[in-house]
Amino acid sequence: MNSTPIRSFQRYSPEIRFADIDAVGMVNNAVFLTYFEQSRIHFFQGIANKSWNWNDAGMVVARHEINYMLPVKMNDEMEIWTWMESIGSKSLNAEYEVRVKHKGQWHVAAKAKSVLVAFDHVNGQSIPWPKLWVHSLEDVGFGRPEGLAVD
């Protein structure tokens, strides 16, 4: 069983800024990666505790893939769901769904995946995920939240 219940920190509703909109009138495709960055920060702050030292063990993005399905516009109601799909010794697989509400109905506007790597900024190299992180992530659970409707 891979799926998990919904946690509050998995749902993030960013303010869409006027500056996020490009000349075509839609959120620019690059801005989604900024939304995901904030979404990850929101997620990790939700599970972090005092014993973590973010400076010692940071993370970097090794890969993104994203499929754009619907345009997102200035006044759209939007939410981004984030979960961890799996973890390896050095890489963590995050997934996201961007949803917009049109006429009372939520629709998937984008789906994305990131590969995150634990990184020691002091020594400039990737490192194994600290055990404390792995345990915190295991406590949350991996996989797409069960209660999240399929579009």
Add this chain to the structure above:
Amino acid sequence: MNSTPIRSFQRYSPEIRFADIDAVGMVNNAVFLTYFEQSRIHFFQGIANKSWNWNDAGMVVARHEINYMLPVKMNDEMEIWTWMESIGSKSLNAEYEVRVKHKGQWHVAAKAKSVLVAFDHVNGQSIPWPKLWVHSLEDVGFGRPEGLAVD
């Protein structure tokens, strides 16, 4: 034979702005998509001619994937290579290599692919690629430029 000779408009050297650098001291991962956007504009302007009407036949990004291999920093010498890998009836596959020069040697900092879709902004739907575009792209050729060194 899939590869093509190097064309001047396939090489784009953006200015790295101080605002592109994040708190970790590297070009933020989202900014690469902005570089690719400029790189595509540069590419298409290089093959465009007067008969094209960009307003009638725009394009939207349907998918990106990107692998980050090396950090890019403020004063790095950087260039982005762009080529079209293939074209279908409605989708065009673009590829990119981001290269940075360290100690006189070019290294691949990132590799990426985009799926582009011809889009009729007036009617709000995807359309087949106009024949003139397809011919212009065929004239340039598809595939990774032959002369581009492998890292």
Add this chain to the structure above:
Amino acid sequence: MNSTPIRSFQRYSPEIRFADIDAVGMVNNAVFLTYFEQSRIHFFQGIANKSWNWNDAGMVVARHEINYMLPVKMNDEMEIWTWMESIGSKSLNAEYEVRVKHKGQWHVAAKAKSVLVAFDHVNGQSIPWPKLWVHSLEDVGFGRPEGLAVD
């Protein structure tokens, strides 16, 4: 008597994005103008009513001035206060205070003023402020909110 009571839409607390932070570790000076843009949108949405037609009567920024007093950092609690100082036939004078909370105390991090001009995007020229706007703004009142503590 120039001052006004505090209205909820005069206070705006933007999310500080990681991408807003520059290599020096502070919110980049240009990002403040983006915060002010959102702050104005928040302000005008607070007083707008159905009879307004934003497309007919848009506004453009004719001038900004801003004094930076304290750095704003990623995890700072921040709020931006916005009010209209005065209105002329074609220009509207907005003012802002950016406040950050340090050790339980709010401090002014920046003060700014904008001159806004009513603009007819269809005909490409500045126009007098529509009467409905002027009346709505008069209802809110001009000047720095009375209850806003002096730093």
Add this chain to the structure above:
Amino acid sequence: MNSTPIRSFQRYSPEIRFADIDAVGMVNNAVFLTYFEQSRIHFFQGIANKSWNWNDAGMVVARHEINYMLPVKMNDEMEIWTWMESIGSKSLNAEYEVRVKHKGQWHVAAKAKSVLVAFDHVNGQSIPWPKLWVHSLEDVGFGRPEGLAVD
């Protein structure tokens, strides 16, 4: 006589990125501050020499003021002129003119001023401008370049 001859590093022609354009089809007002930032970097790199240590003596922006006169659009030919107007013990006054070319003629699109303060990032406080900086700036000269046409 306050004016100075034109130096190559006073003229900076940034690439206008698609992402700089907002939903109204013009370079967003906040982006001008990013252009000025790059313009200052370009200016100071033009007069810097090996004896400068940017890390020891950084600078922060204490104030901006900017008047927007003409919209700047995606394909506009644009240049930004930068000069130092004067220097005090702790503050340096930079000025800028943004020019766009319409029908073969350059027009002033914006005028701006910044107050820059020498800042010791290690100790977190403003400091007097290092003598070497003052001398380098005096060598360049203060005031609006003589040859720069008046609009």
